[in-house]
Amino acid sequence: MLSVDKLCVGYGEADVLHDVTLRVGEGEIVAVLGANGAGKTTLLAALSGLIPARAGEAMFDGRSLVGAAAERIVGWGLSHVPQGRRIFPGLSVMENLVVARTAATDRAEGGFAAAVAEAEELFPRLNERRDQLGWSLSGGEQQMLAVARALVARPKMILLDEPSLGLAPMIVETMFSTILEIRRREKVGMLVVEQNAEQALRVADRVYVMELGRIVLEGPADEVARDPAIERAYLGA
Numbered sequence: 001m002l003s004v005d006k007l008c009v010g011y012g013e014a015d016v017l018h019d020v021t022l023r024v025g026e027g028e029i030v031a032v033l034g035a036n037g038a039g040k041t042t043l044l045a046a047l048s049g050l051i052p053a054r055a056g057e058a059m060f061d062g063r064s065l066v067g068a069a070a071e072r073i074v075g076w077g078l079s080h081v082p083q084g085r086r087i088f089p090g091l092s093v094m095e096n097l098v099v100a101r102t103a104a105t106d107r108a109e110g111g112f113a114a115a116v117a118e119a120e121e122l123f124p125r126l127n128e129r130r131d132q133l134g135w136s137l138s139g140g141e142q143q144m145l146a147v148a149r150a151l152v153a154r155p156k157m158i159l160l161d162e163p164s165l166g167l168a169p170m171i172v173e174t175m176f177s178t179i180l181e182i183r184r185r186e187k188v189g190m191l192v193v194e195q196n197a198e199q200a201l202r203v204a205d206r207v208y209v210m211e212l213g214r215i216v217l218e219g220p221a222d223e224v225a226r227d228p229a230i231e232r233a234y235l236g237a
């Protein structure tokens, strides 16, 4: 469904991503692991149309993402949950969800109300906090809202940027379990970038390891988890 070929992305003089090639199949959960500054956020920002690619190709569901506007890409069914959540602090939980409404939301059975109901079933806390302003939510609740917002657009695939960032271990555990539940219910695929290798390896089908903007290793999650170099670098073994 998502196929990235030799993608090159940079800022100003600096090249950040070098010939990145990866695939995510329909309903597949794929993780990209990498340290600070590896280029994970840059990859997701390029795929969602926020920064331009310098070379290479990225196809989603038969369409080229290269040069496409961010809004169109969401319309094609590719939603992005950015690093740091980026929810609207001055809007309530419900208003944040209203902003995420798209033509696809209205086309789906039950429209916006059904989309919100489904998101609140996954994250009951959001239902209790419907009228609370974004800035006053806890980090975990903001992350739930960021994922719920992506779901309201009725995506075929979600790009998730460090869902574990800054959250307590138990909340992280719950978040990743919900990621599996979303795939089970909605059959959406996910490309998850993470520094938290342990959790990412727990939920992913396949994994890519990125170092300094290059993919240096790829494979099924269970194989990558057993790789001695990965254990040393990412699992604290």
Ligand SMILES: Nc1ncnc2c1ncn2[C@@H]1O[C@H](COP(=O)(O)OP(=O)(O)OP(=O)(O)O)[C@@H](O)[C@H]1O
Binding pocket: 011, 014, 016, 034, 035, 036, 037, 038, 039, 040, 041, 042, 043, 083, 195
């Ligand atoms: N807007 C920008 N302008 C210039 N350089 C940038 C910009 N954003 C990121 N970079 C650089 O690109 C490289 C990759 O950054 P990126 O944020 O993609 O890494 P990351 O893997 O997401 O890191 P982290 O795990 O800390 O989020 C870094 O060297 C960073 O300094």
Ligand SMILES: [Mg+2]
Binding pocket: 040, 041, 042, 083, 161, 162
């Ligand atoms: Mg990042």
